[in-house]
Amino acid sequence: MDAATPVSLFDEVAALKIVKPSLQIYVSIGGWTFSDNNTITQPVFGNIAGSASNRQKFADNILSFLNQYGFDGVDIDWEYPGAPDRGGKEDDTKNFVLLMKTIRETFTKSGRKLGLTFTGPSSYWYMRWFDIPGLLKYCDWMNLMSYDLHGVWDSQNPIGSIVQGHTNLTEIKRAVELLWRVKVPPSKVALGFGFYGRAFTLQDPNCIDPGCPFSGGAKAGVCTGTSGYLSHYEIADILNKKDSKRASVDVIHDKEAAVKYFAWDSNQWISYDDGDTFKQKSDWADDIGFSGSLIWASDLDDYELSAHKALTGKSDLGTAKSRKRSQEQIPIVDNTDDFLGKKCWKYKDQVDLENPQASSCSPDIRMGYDKDGCKGDDGECGKPICCPSKSGLKDCYWRGSGGDCNGRCHPGEVKIAGSSWGGTPGESGTGRCSRGGKAFCCKMGLFDDFNENCHWSDGVGSSCKDDEESIAYMWDRTGWGTVFKHGNHYCCKKSEPIPYKDCHWVGTGDCADNTCSDSEVTLEVSDRGWRKKSLCCTPNTDVLTTLDCDTNVCGDDDDCEDESGLEDGDVISKRSYIDGRGITRWTYAESGLVTRTALPGTSRNMLLKIPELLGTNIYKSLKLISRPYPPGRKVFKGEGLQTLPLMGGFRMLKDTCESTAVQFVKLSDLPRTGFQAEHLQEIQMVGKFLKTAVTGYLPSGAKLKAQVVDPQKLLDTWHKVYDVDLPRIGAVVSDVKDWTAPLTPNDRVFEIIGSYAYRTGMSLLPGDMNLIKKNIVNGNQPMAPAAFNKALNLVAKGDMEAAKLIAGKLQKTIGVFNYLNDAVLRDSLDKARSDFANELVIAGKYMPGLEPLAGIWEEFEKDLYGHMVQVATAFVVNGAGRINNKFSLGGAVSNSAVTALLYQSGKLAKAAQNQIKFTP
Known part of the structure; x- marks a missing residue:
C-alpha cells in the first residue's frame, strides 16, 4: 500500500464487517520494505518512538484513523527495532515499549475496546532486540512470522548457500523456545502461515535434497515477478502441468519438518506448505495453545481459494471467480469506466x-x-x-x-x-x-x-486561500504580468473532492x-x-x-419526531404527534388493525378488528394497549436504567451514501436532536402476531402450520389478570407517576417490547432510520412508489437534494439491518426475543386457550424477519434498477445529480444482496 492506494479501499474493507458483524479488522503499519535500507521511511518508527510528543501524536492519529473507518485495532510491524543492519538504534528496544504503552493508554481513554498487536520475527538475530514481555504488557498478542526461515539471503550468513525449507517445523519449534524462556504464554502468540514458497536455482541439478547448494534465486514467477519467490497459485500451476525437461515432478513430504519441496525445470527448487503440512503445524499449534494464526498473504492463493480451504479445513468458502461472476450479473451502474473518452x-x-x-x-x-x-x-x-x-x-x-x-x-x-x-x-x-x-x-x-468549487486566483501574482489547494498555474492570465510579478493559481476547496x-x-x-x-x-x-x-x-x-446522504429522509407526513429533547419535559420541538389543540395529527391503519399514535412514551391503543379479519360479527374487536416507556434521552434515566444494555445510540457511520455501516455513539457524544427511543421488537409486531394467530396467515402470506387461537378465548383472556405469582419483568419502578405492575398477558407482553421497567429491547436511533425500520416491519416499502417517481423526476431536472433523498432511503434501509445485526446490539435483541417467547409460554400455561401462542410465534417470527429481508432487498435492488432504467439513454450527460445517483444506487444494490439479512 502506498500513496496511490485509493482512500475508498478503507471503506471497502470496513464494509466486510457488515457482511460479518463479528469480524475484527486491524490495520497493519510498517513492514519489511517500510524499514528497508536506503529508504526515506526507515527512520520513521525510531523517530516516532524516540520522543513522548511524537509517541502521543502517533497514537492520536491512529485512534483518529480507526474511528474514521470503523477499524478495530492496529498492528505495528517494525522490522526491526535495534537491529544495526536495519537502521536500528540501541534505544529502540525501550522506546518501542513506551510507544505501545502510549497507544494503549490512548485507546483506553477513548472508551472504545480497541486491539493492539505487534509483529515479531522468528530468528534470534532480530528477536533479541525485542522486549517481548514488556511489549505484551500493553499488547493483546504477538504475530510471529514463522516463515522465511531461509532464503537466498542465507548466502550472506554462516549457514551458507544451501537450500532448506523456509517454514520447517523443526526450526519453528526452536524459535518459539526463545519465547518460552522469557515466560511468554502461548496464548499471547499467533503462528504465521505462508501462502507462498521460497525458491532457488540449484548449483547441481542432480542434488535436490535439503542441504544441497544453490547458485541464486529461482526464476521469477509469471505473476509475482520476483526471483526466489513463488505464490501458492504459481506453485499449483507448476504441479498441474507436465514438465518437458523432467519426466515428472516428485513432491517430497518431510513429515518431521512438516514441509514439502520439489525440483523442476532441471535446476529449480522450492519448499512450501499445503493441506498436509498446514494440518501438521495447526495440530502442533493447538497442542501448544497458540492464540491463533496469521496468513501472508491471502492474495497469493488461487481462484479456488485452495490454500484457505486447506488451512481452515473448510470446503465451503466458494471461489474468487464465483464471487466475481455473481457481482457481474447485476445490471446496474457502479463504476465510471464509461466516463469521458475512456470507451469511445x-x-x-x-x-x-x-x-x-x-x-x-x-x-x-x-x-x-x-x-x-x-x-x-x-x-x-x-x-x-x-x-x-x-x-x-x-x-x-x-x-x-x-x-x-x-x-x-x-x-x-x-x-x-x-x-x-x-x-x-x-x-x-x-x-x-x-x-x-x-x-x-x-x-x-x-x-x-x-x-463549482474552484476558481482562478484574483490579481497578478495572487495565490490560493488557506482553505484552498492549487491544482494548476498560469503564467499570465490577466495580461498584466511582468517578469517581476506574474501568475495565477487555479484554486479548489480542500473540503470537497479535488x-x-x-x-x-x-x-x-x-x-x-x-x-x-x-x-x-x-x-x-x-x-x-x-x-x-x-x-x-x-x-x-x-x-x-461522491454523494453525501446528509439529509433527513423523512417526508413532511412521516412519523419522524425528534425525541432527543424529551429529557426535562414532554414538549416536542418538531412536528408533534398531538398538536397544541390536543388533536391527533396522524393515524396508521392496516387491514384489521388500527392504531392512534400518542405522545412519545405514552401508552398506545390499537384495535385488532377481528370481525373484519374473519368476516363474521360473532366476535368483538380486541383492544391492545402498549406499555409506557421513557422517550428520547429519558431512556438513560430512572430506576429501569439497569436493564438498558447500552449507554448510547446508533447512527450511520458516515454521511457518504455508499457507506452502509452503522456506529455506536456513546451517550456523552450523542447529539441532542434527531434521535428516537426505539423498540428493537416494534410495538406493532404484537398486533401483527395476533392477526396471524387468529387468521392463520403469516406476514408473507404463507399459511400457518400451527393451530390458530380461538378468537373468543383470546378476547376472554388477553386482559385477564394472572391468578399466580409470576417472575418480575425488569426493575421495580417507583419514580414514574401512575406506573402499575404488568399483571395481564397484554401488559407482560408489551412490557418485554420496551417499558420503564424493561429496556433490554430498546435503543436510540435517528428518527428517519426508525421510520424505515417500522415500514419494513409492516411490509411496506421505505419510500412509496409515487414519492420515488416524484423524486426521480426532480433528479432528472438536476435536483441534488432529491438524489440525496433517494440514495438516503436506499442507504439507510441497508443500515437498518446492519443495526439489527450489530454484534453488541444483537445480544440485547436476542435476550429480548427470548424473554418475549418465554412470556408467550407463560400465557399458554396459565391462560386457557392461549396454548398455541408459543408455537405460532416460532413460525411467525421466522417468517416476519424473512419477509422484512425480502421487502428491503427488493426495495433497494429494484429501486436501483428503476434509476438505471430511467436514465439509461444518457440522462447523465450534463446532470451531476443523475450521475451521482446512478453510481451510488448501483453500489448500494450490490451491498444490499450481502448485507440485508437477519437470522432469528
Missing part, C-alpha cells in the same frame, strides 16, 4: 454513413465521423466515432483550421479522436491538413459542476502539438500558459460519484 471508439473502415445498419454504433451513440479521404459530399462516407451513452459528452466538434490545422480543444472539451481530414460540424471543411491535425472535441457535460488530477500545459514550439490526450479535459487555453498552450487535466471521477 472509431470505425477502422469507411462505411456508408447514410446506411443506418452499416454505420450503427449500437449500443453506443454516434458522436460524429471522420471523413478520412472518402470521396463524395460530407456526411455520405466516413468512419463513425462512437461513445457510450453515459460518457458524459455532448456537442462534439472538429477543431483545427488552415493548412497547419493545429486542432486544439476549447475549455471544457475532451479530445475523442484525431485526423488529418476531420468531418462535420467543424471549424473548417473536410480537406486534409498540410501538417498537424484536427481534433474531434466533445463538451464535458459536467464541466461546470466540476468547477476535481482534477495531473494538470499540465502542452503545446511547445509553434503549437503543432497543443491538444490534450484522450480522457483529459482542456481546462484553459492560452498563448502563454506556463510558456505553453493548453492546460490539460484528468477529471477525478470521485467528484461524479
Whole structure:
C-alpha cells in the first residue's frame, strides 16, 4: 500500500464487517520494505518512538484513523527495532515499549475496546532486540512470522548457500523456545502461515535434497515477478502441468519438518506448505495453545481459494471467480469506466454513413465521423466515432483550421479522436491538413459542476486561500504580468473532492502539438500558459460519484419526531404527534388493525378488528394497549436504567451514501436532536402476531402450520389478570407517576417490547432510520412508489437534494439491518426475543386457550424477519434498477445529480444482496 492506494479501499474493507458483524479488522503499519535500507521511511518508527510528543501524536492519529473507518485495532510491524543492519538504534528496544504503552493508554481513554498487536520475527538475530514481555504488557498478542526461515539471503550468513525449507517445523519449534524462556504464554502468540514458497536455482541439478547448494534465486514467477519467490497459485500451476525437461515432478513430504519441496525445470527448487503440512503445524499449534494464526498473504492463493480451504479445513468458502461472476450479473451502474473518452471508439473502415445498419454504433451513440479521404459530399462516407451513452459528452466538434490545422480543444472539451481530414460540424471543411491535425472535441457535460468549487486566483501574482489547494498555474492570465510579478493559481476547496488530477500545459514550439490526450479535459487555453498552450487535466471521477446522504429522509407526513429533547419535559420541538389543540395529527391503519399514535412514551391503543379479519360479527374487536416507556434521552434515566444494555445510540457511520455501516455513539457524544427511543421488537409486531394467530396467515402470506387461537378465548383472556405469582419483568419502578405492575398477558407482553421497567429491547436511533425500520416491519416499502417517481423526476431536472433523498432511503434501509445485526446490539435483541417467547409460554400455561401462542410465534417470527429481508432487498435492488432504467439513454450527460445517483444506487444494490439479512 502506498500513496496511490485509493482512500475508498478503507471503506471497502470496513464494509466486510457488515457482511460479518463479528469480524475484527486491524490495520497493519510498517513492514519489511517500510524499514528497508536506503529508504526515506526507515527512520520513521525510531523517530516516532524516540520522543513522548511524537509517541502521543502517533497514537492520536491512529485512534483518529480507526474511528474514521470503523477499524478495530492496529498492528505495528517494525522490522526491526535495534537491529544495526536495519537502521536500528540501541534505544529502540525501550522506546518501542513506551510507544505501545502510549497507544494503549490512548485507546483506553477513548472508551472504545480497541486491539493492539505487534509483529515479531522468528530468528534470534532480530528477536533479541525485542522486549517481548514488556511489549505484551500493553499488547493483546504477538504475530510471529514463522516463515522465511531461509532464503537466498542465507548466502550472506554462516549457514551458507544451501537450500532448506523456509517454514520447517523443526526450526519453528526452536524459535518459539526463545519465547518460552522469557515466560511468554502461548496464548499471547499467533503462528504465521505462508501462502507462498521460497525458491532457488540449484548449483547441481542432480542434488535436490535439503542441504544441497544453490547458485541464486529461482526464476521469477509469471505473476509475482520476483526471483526466489513463488505464490501458492504459481506453485499449483507448476504441479498441474507436465514438465518437458523432467519426466515428472516428485513432491517430497518431510513429515518431521512438516514441509514439502520439489525440483523442476532441471535446476529449480522450492519448499512450501499445503493441506498436509498446514494440518501438521495447526495440530502442533493447538497442542501448544497458540492464540491463533496469521496468513501472508491471502492474495497469493488461487481462484479456488485452495490454500484457505486447506488451512481452515473448510470446503465451503466458494471461489474468487464465483464471487466475481455473481457481482457481474447485476445490471446496474457502479463504476465510471464509461466516463469521458475512456470507451469511445472509431470505425477502422469507411462505411456508408447514410446506411443506418452499416454505420450503427449500437449500443453506443454516434458522436460524429471522420471523413478520412472518402470521396463524395460530407456526411455520405466516413468512419463513425462512437461513445457510450453515459460518457458524459455532448456537442462534439472538429477543431483545427488552415493548412497547419493545429486542432486544439476549447475549455471544457475532451479530445475523442484525431485526423488529418476531420468531418462535420467543424471549424473548417473536410480537406486534409498540410501538417498537424484536427481534433474531434466533445463538451464535458459536467464541466461546470466540476468547477463549482474552484476558481482562478484574483490579481497578478495572487495565490490560493488557506482553505484552498492549487491544482494548476498560469503564467499570465490577466495580461498584466511582468517578469517581476506574474501568475495565477487555479484554486479548489480542500473540503470537497479535488476535481482534477495531473494538470499540465502542452503545446511547445509553434503549437503543432497543443491538444490534450484522450480522457483529459482542456481546462484553459492560452498563448502563454506556463510558456505553453493548453492546460490539460484528468477529471477525478470521485467528484461524479461522491454523494453525501446528509439529509433527513423523512417526508413532511412521516412519523419522524425528534425525541432527543424529551429529557426535562414532554414538549416536542418538531412536528408533534398531538398538536397544541390536543388533536391527533396522524393515524396508521392496516387491514384489521388500527392504531392512534400518542405522545412519545405514552401508552398506545390499537384495535385488532377481528370481525373484519374473519368476516363474521360473532366476535368483538380486541383492544391492545402498549406499555409506557421513557422517550428520547429519558431512556438513560430512572430506576429501569439497569436493564438498558447500552449507554448510547446508533447512527450511520458516515454521511457518504455508499457507506452502509452503522456506529455506536456513546451517550456523552450523542447529539441532542434527531434521535428516537426505539423498540428493537416494534410495538406493532404484537398486533401483527395476533392477526396471524387468529387468521392463520403469516406476514408473507404463507399459511400457518400451527393451530390458530380461538378468537373468543383470546378476547376472554388477553386482559385477564394472572391468578399466580409470576417472575418480575425488569426493575421495580417507583419514580414514574401512575406506573402499575404488568399483571395481564397484554401488559407482560408489551412490557418485554420496551417499558420503564424493561429496556433490554430498546435503543436510540435517528428518527428517519426508525421510520424505515417500522415500514419494513409492516411490509411496506421505505419510500412509496409515487414519492420515488416524484423524486426521480426532480433528479432528472438536476435536483441534488432529491438524489440525496433517494440514495438516503436506499442507504439507510441497508443500515437498518446492519443495526439489527450489530454484534453488541444483537445480544440485547436476542435476550429480548427470548424473554418475549418465554412470556408467550407463560400465557399458554396459565391462560386457557392461549396454548398455541408459543408455537405460532416460532413460525411467525421466522417468517416476519424473512419477509422484512425480502421487502428491503427488493426495495433497494429494484429501486436501483428503476434509476438505471430511467436514465439509461444518457440522462447523465450534463446532470451531476443523475450521475451521482446512478453510481451510488448501483453500489448500494450490490451491498444490499450481502448485507440485508437477519437470522432469528
